[in-house]
Amino acid sequence: MKNVSPSYLKHHFLIAMPHMADPNFAHTLTYIVEHTANGAMGLVVNRPQELSLADILEQLRPDIEPPALCEHVPIFIGGPVQTDRGFVLHPAGQIFQATAQLEGDLALSTSQDVLFAIADGVGPSKSLITLGYAGWEAGQLEAELADNAWLTCPYNADILFNTSSELRLEAAARHLGVDLNLLTSQAGHA
Template sequence: MASGEPHTTRHDNAGKGTGRHAVESLTGHLLVAMPSLRDPNFERTVVFVLAHEADGALGVVLNRPTEALVGDILPGWESLLREPGVLFEGGPVGTDSAICVARARAGVAGFVGFSRVMGQIGTVDLSRDPARVGQRLECVRVYHGYAGWGAGQLEQEIEENSWLVFEALPSDPFRTQPEELWSLVLRRQGGLTAAVANFPPDVALN
C-alpha cells in the first residue's frame, strides 16, 4: 500500500468528479484518502504530490501536525513557519529526514535551493541559511518523512478507489487548521464527493 506514489488525469462524473485520475503527472495535486483506506499511515489523510514521474511519485501528508517544535530541530527556521509552527508528519518513508514546503513571495521567480512544484509553491533546501532565503518566502512548513510510491503503484491505488485526486489550491499546504483539510477538500467539490466527508471514521458504523 502507499508508501509514496504516482498520478494521472481522468475525472469521474460524480458531482464535480470524484477526483480520480489516470494518465498524467499529478505533481502539485492532492491525494485525498477514501474512508475505506484503513492503512494507519494514510487514514483520512491529504497528500500533496511533490513529484510524479514514470518511475514513481512522492508527496507529504498535509494534515498531521505533531507536537515537536521545528526550532528544536532546525534552529532559525521557526520564525518563517505558518501556524501551527510545529513539525508535521509527512509520511512513513525517510522519517529521519526533513522536507520543507514553502510558498515564494509574489514576483520571486526562483532562487538557489528552491525547487518549484506548482505556481509559487516548491520545496526548499534546508541546508540553506534561513536568514537569507526567508525574505523570499511567505509560507513555510516542515515535514519529517514522506509518502513514496514505485512505478505504477499510485495509479493502481487510484484505480482501486483508495484515493481521490484533486487540483490543489495555493492555500492548501499552509492551512492554519490542517486537521480540517480532509473534510474541507471533499466538501468544496460538491455533489456526491462532498458527501464522503460525512462518513464516520469507522465505516462499519455507517
C-alpha cells in the same frame, strides 16, 4: 487506436478515502510533488507531530536559542520514507541552497537554510515543514487509485497555507463537492 498519455497527478492533492487501512495514510491529505511513469512522491500535509521548529533548531544549531515564535511552528509527518529528512513547501520567490520550483507558484526546499530563515523572520511568508515523505513505486499509485483508495483534488494554496491542519482534509473534499462523512467505508460494494 490513439495513444493516450497517462494522466499524472503532480501538483494535486490526494484525499485518503475513509476506508484507507494503511495507518500511514488514514485520514490524510497528501500533496503530490512528483508523479511520472517511474513512480510518485508526495508530502502528507495534515498530520502535525509533537515536534516544533524550535525542537529542530535546537538540534541543528544548539548554540543559538530558538526564537519564541518557533515553538508555534508545527512540524508535520510528511510520510513514512526518510523520516529524518526535512521538506519545506512554500510560495515560490525565495531560493535556498536546495530549492525546486514546483508548479503554481509553489516551491520545495530541502536545505537547512530555509529553516534558519523562517526562524530568523526572513524566510517565506508561509510555509509547511514536514519530516519524511510518501513514495510510490512505478504503477503503485495508479493501482491504489483504481482501487478507490484516494480521491484526487487540484492543488489549492488556500487549503495548504490558510487552513488549519485539522481542517485541510475536509476543505479539499469540499473543494470537490464531497462530504467524507457520507462516504461509507465499504466502497465498491453496492
